[in-house]
Amino acid sequence: MEFDFSDRMKGLKANAIREIFKYLSDPQMISFAGGMPNKEALPVEILSELSEKLFKDKSIYGVLQYGSTEGYMPLRQSSVDFVKRMGIDGIDTDNTLIITGGQQGIDLTCKVFLNKGDCILVEDPTYIAVLHILKTYEAKAYGVKSNHDGIDTDDLEAKIKKYKPKFIYLVPTFGNPTGKNYPLSKRKKILELAVKYGTIILEDDSYSHLRFGGEYVQSIKSLDTTGNVIYNTSYSKIISPGIRCGVCVADKEIIAKMILCKQATDVHTSALSQALCDGFLRGNYLDGHLKKILPIYSSKKSLMREAIKKYMPTDFECTNPDGGLFIFGSFKEGTDTSDYFVRALQSKVAYVNGIDFYASGDVRNTLRLNFSNSTDEQIERGIKILGDIFKER
């Protein structure tokens, strides 16, 4: 039969990164595309032990049974402690909602705030998924200019006035895709603007623990005394993305609304995943695990930077992030990275075209490279292949 799909499906295409995923099953492929943790950075031993212990404990019956939408109470409690690391204090479990990965926090924020035709502001470029999610709400994102240290607050203020956004979506710490880390002064200014204009900030923070250089900067949420900030974080990058678990912290009124919406989607996040994350946090495995994985990421970033210097054309400029998983680079104007994408895939190297990260503007000369997932040898070889391709322009 002919299907009469909803309006939101018109023009909804697969998120570019998820599309590239399909090619990654090819074992020959060197992927600089996804944001996958390194295989060595997956705490298999710890999770194996935690799982074995859990299945022997009588709490397993509660874990395998239906749970509450808000989340597994032990994990809500340990999440309250966890976010103190980002300076977030003075909250209780009613300020938390356990989510099925950080992305669900974005989806629920959209569901709770956006009507069809509403708009939000994002830094340009921004996390690709937020642009995809917005389409499912028939809402629009406007891009705000970005400087070397993050979103341009003058442009932000001008666009808040112009567009009256429902919220401002930001990844202030090692932002995806650029890896920028906003200084404290900028974070304060952004919050000041949000309060002044009565706007929500959705602070998405999946990367702040993956800091291998620079100074710690507290989260925008930690500065929030008015309830303007929704703070969204994930256990994907520090424990495991495959188990889909994160936490959202916000004003209790917002959390209560999000719970109503989550009830209507997946009822609750896998309680097995929640119990494992809780065991990981309570067992104080995090610091030891970070101590193990951060040198790996730091070394891989440096290696990729060196390979870029060695192999990429001289007009290629790229970021040098102190954390996160990505290097973002650009060629001189006139180069369209998507023209070389298929050739790169044929040569068994995947990257993400920068254009997909932009809400506004037609910026075609950028690309994002993930350095965390590949072996050292793959980084060297993959960048050499890309260098050869782009040198032939």
Place this chain on the structure above:
Amino acid sequence: MEFDFSDRMKGLKANAIREIFKYLSDPQMISFAGGMPNKEALPVEILSELSEKLFKDKSIYGVLQYGSTEGYMPLRQSSVDFVKRMGIDGIDTDNTLIITGGQQGIDLTCKVFLNKGDCILVEDPTYIAVLHILKTYEAKAYGVKSNHDGIDTDDLEAKIKKYKPKFIYLVPTFGNPTGKNYPLSKRKKILELAVKYGTIILEDDSYSHLRFGGEYVQSIKSLDTTGNVIYNTSYSKIISPGIRCGVCVADKEIIAKMILCKQATDVHTSALSQALCDGFLRGNYLDGHLKKILPIYSSKKSLMREAIKKYMPTDFECTNPDGGLFIFGSFKEGTDTSDYFVRALQSKVAYVNGIDFYASGDVRNTLRLNFSNSTDEQIERGIKILGDIFKER
């Protein structure tokens, strides 16, 4: 600050069953409210073994890593075999999408098909969650009359013509809340109407394996040659609800759209949950497990029926289902079960008011009783308490 929530949040209240959940943490409470499997019916030993094996296998790296939105391929494959039990044949993995519990299948169907103001048809009474989910899409459900053997097909045809629904939501096998099992002739008639009027059927089937009496009836999807039927099932009731895993089977075009929407919500279902469900299915544990749990459920249903006979007022009439988890009952007109609800909770017994299951009509004299979750002693004692309360009308 004052929050400017989206229109869909207006009047969105907690689903009655999820609200009752909060009271269930009281260990004294006898709950006939949720649809929870019995503790003894949770395959803890099997899952424990599967989990231990999985963590020792090299496939664990893939499980803990980001996976594809479509689902963990081994589970998509074993799900193709699984649905053959309900007569669904001739499909391949592209007809399947792994979902974070059966409820996500309803949510994704709504997302793919419904615009604000659209409507669907449901049997009256119907599964409470579908009414809640609909509100998040600002869509409306119209109730169709129900007979002793399921939805009234004359009323269904009349209402298809009148309302032009985007889809018809049905739980044809041991439907929640009434436990009715539609005969094959009715299933054929419903499909015929859907094809005639170009309507989608969302066949929600979480209970067909929980059959302890009567005859097997094949699913509506098994009769579908035109792609009109979306078939939604869950591993919650036969493996574990806490791990949130189910499968949706539909025309490839619909599945492709659902994948786009799922990308924008939780990226993918916990791969750990998926791998455990796959292990359970491939290990051929299902038949043995059903052999163990069905006599428990059958005996509990009989026990509850006997207790009802013994303790409930004589005007209370109830169903005698051959499967599923619920008995649905009604008092004579004039009794409003919600008037007695708080008193029952105070007396430490929880049930669900029938009114919450109705899309149309003001039916106040019904209630739903779950028989699977309580101990035998609790069933006897709980029904006695309810009997005492309702006898005082």
